[in-house]
Amino acid sequence: MTGTTDANRPGRQRHWAAWEWLKVTFRRYHLERWVFLAATLVLVVVLLFPILWMVRISLTPDHLLFVLPPQGVFRNINLAGYIGLFSRIKIGRFYFNSVAVAFGTVLTCVFSGTLAAYSFSRFKYRGRNTLMVITLSAQMFPWAMLIISLYILYIKTRLLNSHIGLILAHSTFALPLTIWIIKSYFDTIPRELEESAFIDGCSRMRTLLSIVLPLTTPGVLAAAIYVFLFSWNDFLFGLTLTTTDRMRTLAPGITMKFIGEWEYHWVDMMSTSISITIPVVVLFLFLQRYFIEGLTAGALKE
Amino acid sequence: MARRALGLSLTDRALPYLLLVPALLVGGVVLVYPLVNGILLSFTSYTFIQPQYKWIGVRNFASLFKDPIYWEVLLNTVTLTFSAVILQLALGLALALLLNSSIPFRGGFRGGVFFIWIMPEIVAALIWMIMLNSEFGILNFLLQWLGIAKHNVVWLGRPLEAKASLIMVYAWRGTPFFMVMILAALQTVPSTIVDASKIDGANAVQRFFVIIIPYIRDIIILCCLLSVVRLFQDVTQVTILTNGGPIYSTTTLAVHVYKQAFVGLQMGRAASVGVTWLIFLFVLAVFYIRLVTKGEFRK
Numbered sequence: 045m046t047g048t049t050d051a052n053r054p055g056r057q058r059h060w061a062a063w064e065w066l067k068v069t070f071r072r073y074h075l076e077r078w079v080f081l082a083a084t085l086v087l088v089v090v091l092l093f094p095i096l097w098m099v100r101i102s103l104t105p106d107h108l109l110f111v112l113p114p115q116g117v118f119r120n121i122n123l124a125g126y127i128g129l130f131s132r133i134k135i136g137r138f139y140f141n142s143v144a145v146a147f148g149t150v151l152t153c154v155f156s157g158t159l160a161a162y163s164f165s166r167f168k169y170r171g172r173n174t175l176m177v178i179t180l181s182a183q184m185f186p187w188a189m190l191i192i193s194l195y196i197l198y199i200k201t202r203l204l205n206s207h208i209g210l211i212l213a214h215s216t217f218a219l220p221l222t223i224w225i226i227k228s229y230f231d232t233i234p235r236e237l238e239e240s241a242f243i244d245g246c247s248r249m250r251t252l253l254s255i256v257l258p259l260t261t262p263g264v265l266a267a268a269i270y271v272f273l274f275s276w277n278d279f280l281f282g283l284t285l286t287t288t289d290r291m292r293t294l295a296p297g298i299t300m301k302f303i304g305e306w307e308y309h310w311v312d313m314m315s316t317s318i319s320i321t322i323p324v325v326v327l328f329l330f331l332q333r334y335f336i337e338g339l340t341a342g343a344l345k346e
Numbered sequence: 347m348a349r350r351a352l353g354l355s356l357t358d359r360a361l362p363y364l365l366l367v368p369a370l371l372v373g374g375v376v377l378v379y380p381l382v383n384g385i386l387l388s389f390t391s392y393t394f395i396q397p398q399y400k401w402i403g404v405r406n407f408a409s410l411f412k413d414p415i416y417w418e419v420l421l422n423t424v425t426l427t428f429s430a431v432i433l434q435l436a437l438g439l440a441l442a443l444l445l446n447s448s449i450p451f452r453g454g455f456r457g458g459v460f461f462i463w464i465m466p467e468i469v470a471a472l473i474w475m476i477m478l479n480s481e482f483g484i485l486n487f488l489l490q491w492l493g494i495a496k497h498n499v500v501w502l503g504r505p506l507e508a509k510a511s512l513i514m515v516y517a518w519r520g521t522p523f524f525m526v527m528i529l530a531a532l533q534t535v536p537s538t539i540v541d542a543s544k545i546d547g548a549n550a551v552q553r554f555f556v557i558i559i560p561y562i563r564d565i566i567i568l569c570c571l572l573s574v575v576r577l578f579q580d581v582t583q584v585t586i587l588t589n590g591g592p593i594y595s596t597t598t599l600a601v602h603v604y605k606q607a608f609v610g611l612q613m614g615r616a617a618s619v620g621v622t623w624l625i626f627l628f629v630l631a632v633f634y635i636r637l638v639t640k641g642e643f644r645k
Contacts, residue, residue, distance in 0.1 A: 076447075080449050084441070091522075094470075098469070109482075156372055160369035160370075163365035169363070181631040184634070186620045188601075188616075189380075189603055189616070189623065193617075196397070215372050216373055216377040280582055295466055298468075313476070314476070320466055321466060321469055336526055340526070
């Protein structure tokens with residue numbers, strides 16, 4: 045009994061010493077920072093690889109496209125995919141439709157969403173809770189089913205294949221989110237501010253417009269960004285609620301072109317994909333703060 | 347003067363409702379109406395060729411529940427969604443913890459990864475379609491180069507592999523969302539408590555489970571719920587990558603509804619599948635609303 049513990053002790057001690065040494069060295073040279081950095085780098089590179097690969101494919105000359113291992117990544121650059129964007133693939137019209145629909149959706153959502161958010165945030169009345177619950181659960185309604193009814197409704201009202209029809213469809217799905225983001229900003233503004241404005245003789249609407257709204261600009265901006273993204277990125281509504289090339293938006297437009305007609309035109313597929321992504325990148329570079337604020341708004345109130 | 351005072355009080359009482367009018371108009375016409383109409387449709391034999399609301403009772407539902415495909419679709423939805431959410435959580439949490447330490451370029455890493463989440467769905471789907479190509483795709487090449495696989499894997503053409511591919515794409519897309527949300531939550535953990543625990547001799551693992559997890563638990567649950575909702579809704583990525591196949595192996599509820607309506611042109615039947623979805627919705631919504639509105643309604 046005692047023999048075994050004696051025999052174990054030096055080994056365990058050596059083990060323990062090595063562990064101590066490791067801890068001390070780690071602390072002295074801040075090694076854990078480097079381990080964390082290395083782990084982060086590996087994860088980030090793996091996650092971003094598909095995006096790098098998209099850029100690479102969009103610049104590959106045709107004869108190297110199916111060559112593995114990849115060759116001439118930096119030496120042979122082929123810009124044909126980008127030059128042909130507007131002539132061969134004719135995405136100009138899709139671009140116009142997407143921009144028109146996205147801006148229409150942003151305007152509709154921000155206008156009606158701000159007013160509704162103010163109402164939810166500042167007043168207590170019958171039906172408020174019910175309406176708020178509907179707002180919150182609206183994003184869980186089965187879209188695929190709603191589209192069926194929308195499609196039937198649009199055929200009857202001739203909204204099928206129109207910008208207004210798409211704007212309405214996108215708005216409904218983006219509106220709940222808008223209301224919720226902006227409401228969480230309104231909630232953070234102290235009521236005393238408005239009350240002092242009333243005492244000075246401002247009307248409700250006047251207070252909203254000139255005192256509360258300027259303070260909520262970040263919230264409105266964050267909401268507007270998400271509405272824009274939703275509309276710009278949408279594929280399903282665009283695919284279902286438009287029927288001609290003239291009215292198609294970007295995502296369904298290019299997909300209809302590539303899947304089917306141009307199955308293996310990878311270069312064009314990727315250069316077009318990049319051209320759809322660029323507006324999102326530009327927005328993101330300038331407004332990154334609002335992207336993240338909008339996402340965490342409401343969720344991290346307390 | 348008196349008339350003006352009366353007018354003011356009237357508008358004041360009506361104001362909250364007036365402010366709601368634009369939102370109700372938009373939401374009512376294109377959200378509430380389609381939902382109600384969809385439920386009605388599910389009790390009719392409405393098809394694209396015979397567009398009439400002919401009442402047939404619960405016959406759509408009866409044939410649905412007898413259909414093995416429906417149950418397969420249901421199982422697919424649950425499998426794909428939950429596997430993807432677990433992966434998203436694991437990866438997102440790991441990244442958030444790493445980025446919450448004092449490493450350089452944190453902002454850059456966060457921005458780069460977050461970009462994955464905001465790029466158009468269709469672009470993500472097309473990239474993966476190219477990467478997963480069984481003959482010329484880079485993924486097969488990389489796996490063999492690293493010695494993980496011996497032969498080309500037919501990613502999108504076989505049931506099991508197709509499911510795995512979708513889970514992979516979903517996990518990739520959703521990880522940044524978890525990362526950003528958890529990172530924001532981690533930054534609300536007061537540093538005084540963390541420091542105190544260090545002085546008291548708690549190690550990193552203890553600190554994580556006893557201090558950090560309770561602080562970020564609500565956010566993690568919220569992220570999981572939102573992610574489940576998002577994945578439930580996805581038609582785009584499945585349509586582009588596998589189109590629900592091979593056979594029905596990657597058809598989810600949303601894809602099933604969409605394809606029955608717009609490929610099979612059986613609107614009534616499709617709506618009945620959508621209605622069964624509302625049961626899931628109800629369960630999720632109860633959790634979600636409780637979580638988001640903690641104390642909101644009693645204010």
